[in-house]
Amino acid sequence: xxxVELEWIPETLYNTAISAVVDSYTRSRREIRSLPENIQFDVxxxxxxxxxxxxxGGEFCELEVFAKVLRASDKRHLLHHCFQALMDxxxxxxxxxxxSFSRRCSYIEESDAHVKEKAIQFGFVLGGFLSDAGWxxxxxxxxxxxxxxxSLHDEVLHWFRAVECCVRLLHVRNGNCKYHLxxxxxxxAQTYIDKLAKHGHQANRAALFGELxxxxxxxxxxxxxxxxCVEAMKEITVGLPVKVAVDVxxxxxxxCVVKREFKKAEQLIKHAVYLAREHxxxxxxxxxxxxxxxxxxxLNVDNICQSVAIYQTALDIRQSVFGGKNIHVATxxxxxxxxxxxxxxSSGKFDNxxxxxxxxxxxxxxxxxxxxxxxxxxxxxxAEEMHIKAIQIKEQLLGQEDYEVALSVGHLASLYNYDMNQxxxxxxxxxxxxxxxxxLFGEGYSGLEYDYxxxxxxxxxxxxxxxxxxxxxxxxxxxRLRDRQFAISDALEDVNGSTQSTEEVVRxxxxxxxxxxxxx
Numbered sequence: 383x384x385x386v387e388l389e390w391i392p393e394t395l396y397n398t399a400i401s402a403v404v405d406s407y408t409r410s411r412r413e414i415r416s417l418p419e420n421i422q423f424d425v426x427x428x429x430x431x432x433x434x435x436x437x438x439g440g441e442f443c444e445l446e447v448f449a450k451v452l453r454a455s456d457k458r459h460l461l462h463h464c465f466q467a468l469m470d471x472x473x474x475x476x477x478x479x480x481x482s483f484s485r486r487c488s489y490i491e492e493s494d495a496h497v498k499e500k501a502i503q504f505g506f507v508l509g510g511f512l513s514d515a516g517w518x519x520x521x522x523x524x525x526x527x528x529x530x531x532x533s534l535h536d537e538v539l540h541w542f543r544a545v546e547c548c549v550r551l552l553h554v555r556n557g558n559c560k561y562h563l564x565x566x567x568x569x570x571a572q573t574y575i576d577k578l579a580k581h582g583h584q585a586n587r588a589a590l591f592g593e594l595x596x597x598x599x600x601x602x603x604x605x606x607x608x609x610x611c612v613e614a615m616k617e618i619t620v621g622l623p624v625k626v627a628v629d630v631x632x633x634x635x636x637x638c639v640v641k642r643e644f645k646k647a648e649q650l651i652k653h654a655v656y657l658a659r660e661h662x663x664x665x666x667x668x669x670x671x672x673x674x675x676x677x678x679x680x681l682n683v684d685n686i687c688q689s690v691a692i693y694q695t696a697l698d699i700r701q702s703v704f705g706g707k708n709i710h711v712a713t714x715x716x717x718x719x720x721x722x723x724x725x726x727x728s729s730g731k732f733d734n735x736x737x738x739x740x741x742x743x744x745x746x747x748x749x750x751x752x753x754x755x756x757x758x759x760x761x762x763x764x765a766e767e768m769h770i771k772a773i774q775i776k777e778q779l780l781g782q783e784d785y786e787v788a789l790s791v792g793h794l795a796s797l798y799n800y801d802m803n804q805x806x807x808x809x810x811x812x813x814x815x816x817x818x819x820x821x822l823f824g825e826g827y828s829g830l831e832y833d834y835x836x837x838x839x840x841x842x843x844x845x846x847x848x849x850x851x852x853x854x855x856x857x858x859x860x861x862r863l864r865d866r867q868f869a870i871s872d873a874l875e876d877v878n879g880s881t882q883s884t885e886e887v888v889r890x891x892x893x894x895x896x897x898x899x900x901x902x
Contacts, residue, residue: 723735
């Protein structure tokens with residue numbers, strides 16, 4: 383094959399101009415700030431590409447400069463790159479901006495209403511960016527300052543603003559595991575909604591109820607979470623922002639999964655994935671959010687291989703957008719660690735699971751205090767390899783025949799079987815784990831292999847070769863069934879298109895709800 387002659391392609395005139403401006407940055411700093419926001423951002427991005435982070439940090443730490451940068455909304459993913467690089471470099475730009483905004487709000491408390499309104503609107507943009515970037519404490523400070531400004535005017539416009547502010551505040555407090563404060567935030571939002579209702583105004587409550595569902599889900603109040611996800615679904619109307627609809631759909635799907643309403647969960651999460659990809663694109667953080675919840679669904683319906691693949695895709699997106707020591711990357715590592723752990727359950731080799739668990743722990747210990755709940759959560763995969771899970775707690779939260787309970791029972795059986803030679807106790811636990819797995823997922827359930835192999839080892843140890851032969855046959859039949867039942871297909875192919883509109887998906891879900899008195 384003949385060698386291909388490479389043709390030199392010169393840099394575009396625009397990029398050359400940007401590079402020239404950056405080369406004279408020290409002399410041109412003031413003039414740069416007067417450029418249109420898109421051009422100004424490109425100059426700053428070139429600083430980032432050249433590794434001039436101290437100079438970039440000096441610019442981004444000024445509130446007026448960053449306000450202008452935020453207006454270049456079509457370059458948001460590039461802004462995340464710059465911002466994360468500064469945070470990793472030790473420039474505490476998130477807290478500097480949050481503190482600057484808070485001080486500004488205190489200065490303008492006596493100003494005209496339109497001045498406060500302008501500040502509130504900017505606070506929503508700034509706090510929204512910090513929230514999207516995962517810097518929840520700083521976003522919380524921004525939203526609290528906005529809420530304080532809203533409270534200074536007892537009128538309809540500011541009641542609406544206060545509701546929106548409370549929704550945003552509840553989201554960051556949920557993300558930061560501040561559940562008690564989250565409950566207070568929800569109650570405050572409800573008081574403003576009641577005020578509006580008394581004056582003949584109605585606020586859409588889809589986002590608020592969706593966040594309440596997330597709060598209750600995080601606290602393991604699954605029945606209540608399901609109830610409020612139904613209420614959130616009722617609030618999805620034409621004209622609702624796509625982001626809100628996507629978040630409600632995926633939160634409702636998670637609630638359905640825990641209630642073992644898998645058909646409903648599948649419909650909801652697949653539509654959420656489709657909506658996010660169509661509206662935001664396949665490299666957007668919101669798309670990765672839906673993939674994490676899709677992976678959660680797949681894991682719980684025993685489609686483990688596809689769950690791992692989906693979690694890996696979500697992690698890849700988050701690493702490409704955020705990179706570095708970012709909480710969103712850490713949570714994606716954690717979810718992938720757990721799905722990998724379940725995937726490797728039959729082999730007993732947890733290298734991939736431990737790799738991702740350690741990455742999650744490394745990131746979280748770098749950016750959060752030692753006693754943060756997210757750190758305890760990220761350590762669960764490593765702990766599960768060495769310690770017995772609290773089966774009684776899981777049974778109390780999830781019931782005695784839950785998927786998670788079956789996993790923990792299997793672990794305890796293995797501890798008795800392989801390490802303590804308590805074969806009678808191990809046998810009972812293996813049989814219980816098998817019974818739960820079959821009842822939930824049928825004869826082809828992936829977790830059965832580990833239990834079958836455990837029993838074969840157990841019966842070999844006590845010399846019951848009749849049982850060894852019996853379970854070898856059962857395992858062979860399981861392998862044949864598994865090959866037929868779980869031929870690997872691309873889970874993302876299932877969400878390439880949608881035969882239903884969002885309104886139809888919502889209507890189908892609500893029509894499937896039991897009438898009052900029937901129970902869930």
